[in-house]
Amino acid sequence: MSERNAGSGSHDRDTAADADRIAMSIVADGGTPDLDQFLSVLRDRRRRCVLYCLLDGDVRERGVLARRVAARLDRVSPADVPERRSDQVEAALAHVDLPMLAAADVISYDHRTGSFQFDDLPGPLEALIDACAPFDEFAHIDELSDDSGADTPARDR
Template identity: 45%
Template sequence: MNARKHQPRSSRGDAWDILGSRRRRVVLAVVSETDGAVERAQLARRVAALEEGTRAVEVNHDVERATEIRLHHVDLPRLAAADLVHYDPDLGIVENDELPLEGEEWLEMPVVEALRTWNGYR
């Protein structure tokens, strides 16, 4: 049995609140396309690039740093609490947790339906 299905809803967080943030969906899109772990700084650069519609190498350092700070303090802890990613804040590493969608699917709205299925709701 999947332990996630037996956790109280409040410990997983409110899916609507978590996925209501486009940035968190962008994070999930990036992480779901990554094999293994991704460093927080690299994730921040890729997220900022997607948000700005540019290439990762073109992201301004200040924008990348601001994105990384918000990821560390706000977005990654929320996603980890909902069991959507594994986040080690000390190592600055984020890992995929067998997500129900991949890549840009997180940026589309069938997300809610996928979460219901993933959480065991039919």
């Protein structure tokens, strides 16, 4: 079932439960994410899309990130993402994915303001996402965007 057609209810509850488990595990283990936590982050295609988008460009706003993630998931250019779809992805980012990435020390996230800060991936997660990219259909989907280069991934320019 595609991400577009998947109901957000059950899937989001499962990933929210994963986020809670990661947060509790990090606290219990002294604050350092381990391999299992990184793999849990990567097992969800929407979170992988988030990471690809963060790695590809200077995304600082949750709405912009949501549109780019939706474009990857739906295999369209960011300009062709319907507002409703972008809003659905943004809600999932706000309540599931960004908190989980923050719990794994991938980003800093303020849930009250919706702001996030991404600098670099932790070394083990960077190695894992690099290993996933050649096999992941969502890794280079931004290339569907316009020819101006504005949405072309920075590493591909």
